Amino acid sequence: MKNKKLIEFGKSFFGAFLGIMLYEIYFDFDDPFDEYWKNYITEITLMVGCILIGILVIRFLVNKLSLFQLK
Numbered sequence: 001m002k003n004k005k006l007i008e009f010g011k012s013f014f015g016a017f018l019g020i021m022l023y024e025i026y027f028d029f030d031d032p033f034d035e036y037w038k039n040y041i042t043e044i045t046l047m048v049g050c051i052l053i054g055i056l057v058i059r060f061l062v063n064k065l066s067l068f069q070l071k
Contacts, residue, residue: 019051019054
């Protein structure tokens with residue numbers, strides 16, 4: 001049971017790391033709007049979206065393409 005929680009944590013951690021890296025590579029821009037709050041909300045929304053996409057991609061790759069199928 002403890003091992004399964006550790007695997008889930010690892011998948012989430014590497015997914016979030018991948019999402020942050022994708023954000024930094026593709027979406028790191030310098031203030032496209034005049035108001036600071038629009039820039040802040042846009043940046044937070046893109047970052048959360050990238051983190052969620054990263055987590056989903058890692059979970060898909062581990063669950064569907066894994067050689068070690070947990071039953």
